[in-house]
Amino acid sequence: MKNYKGKNVLITGASSGIGAAFAHEFAQRGSNLILTARSTDKLEALAVKLRNQYGVTVTVFTGDLAQKETPEQLYGQIKKAGLSVAVLVNNAGIGMWTHFLEETAADYEAMLELNINALVRLTQLFIPEMLENKSGGIINIASTGALQPCPYVAVYCASKAFVLSFSEALYGEYSHRGVTVTAVCPGNTTTGFQAVAKADTAGMPSDTPEKVAKAGVKAFLEGQNNKIIGRGNYLQSLLPRALPRKTMIKIVATMMGKKVKPKLIS
Numbered sequence: 001m002k003n004y005k006g007k008n009v010l011i012t013g014a015s016s017g018i019g020a021a022f023a024h025e026f027a028q029r030g031s032n033l034i035l036t037a038r039s040t041d042k043l044e045a046l047a048v049k050l051r052n053q054y055g056v057t058v059t060v061f062t063g064d065l066a067q068k069e070t071p072e073q074l075y076g077q078i079k080k081a082g083l084s085v086a087v088l089v090n091n092a093g094i095g096m097w098t099h100f101l102e103e104t105a106a107d108y109e110a111m112l113e114l115n116i117n118a119l120v121r122l123t124q125l126f127i128p129e130m131l132e133n134k135s136g137g138i139i140n141i142a143s144t145g146a147l148q149p150c151p152y153v154a155v156y157c158a159s160k161a162f163v164l165s166f167s168e169a170l171y172g173e174y175s176h177r178g179v180t181v182t183a184v185c186p187g188n189t190t191t192g193f194q195a196v197a198k199a200d201t202a203g204m205p206s207d208t209p210e211k212v213a214k215a216g217v218k219a220f221l222e223g224q225n226n227k228i229i230g231r232g233n234y235l236q237s238l239l240p241r242a243l244p245r246k247t248m249i250k251i252v253a254t255m256m257g258k259k260v261k262p263k264l265i266s
Contacts, residue, residue, distance in 0.1 A: 010036070010087070011023055012090055026217065034078060065092050086133075091139075115160070115163070146183075150256065167181050180223050182219055183227070184219065
């Protein structure tokens with residue numbers, strides 16, 4: 001199992017939820033951290049906690065990765081600070097539970113910019129040094145929604161299907177060169193995501209961010225190409241392979257349709 005003690009780990013969307021949990025998980029393993037998110041106050045508060053609790057170095061950069069120029073700006077700031085990145089955790093992302101026509105084109109463009117374009121660009125910027133060192137890697141946060149069709153969460157789940165496919169393709173390209181790319185696929189997780197996504201998850205099984213981070217880091221360090229979080233989610237992921245695709249679509253549509261209240265269409 002690889003060890004990144006004393007190495008720098010860059011985590012996006014790090015101010016809360018799964019991102020903050022990954023920060024704690026790597027910090028307790030002795031890694032130094034580079035954290036980025038939109039909220040300076042939340043990042044600084046987390047940085048103080050991590051420094052005090054684990055004695056690691058924590059550097060903070062504020063930025064909105066939904067803006068096209070931010071990945072290059074972040075890369076430039078990190079290089080200007082004389083820092084190298086051994087591990088990149090692409091965690092930042094947004095989603096919406098809704099009828100497809102009830103969100104604007106601008107909403108979907110922002111989602112795709114963050115969930116796909118920023119992730120690809122950051123990977124493109126930071127992986128060359130990892131390849132040069134023949135060490136390091138990338139953890140991309142996908143979703144169990146990447147494994148099946150998701151009516152009423154269409155664009156979000158499609159973006160996560162991209163993340164999963166992209167991650168596994170890069171794993172195939174670079175794992176033999178010492179660089180691991182792991183897609184982590186959590187199911188419903190107790191974070192602030194639900195409120196932002198307008199997601200009604202009442203009655204649904206839920207994992208903690210800490211469980212996601214612990215299992216995700218372990219899978220990455222073991223060199224796995226993907227990790228579905230939780231036995232229940234793993235068993236559920238087998239259904240699309242066991243059932244006809246059309247049947248699976250109907251099952252998910254029925255389940256999700258009860259959770260989404262239409263505004264513009266019925």
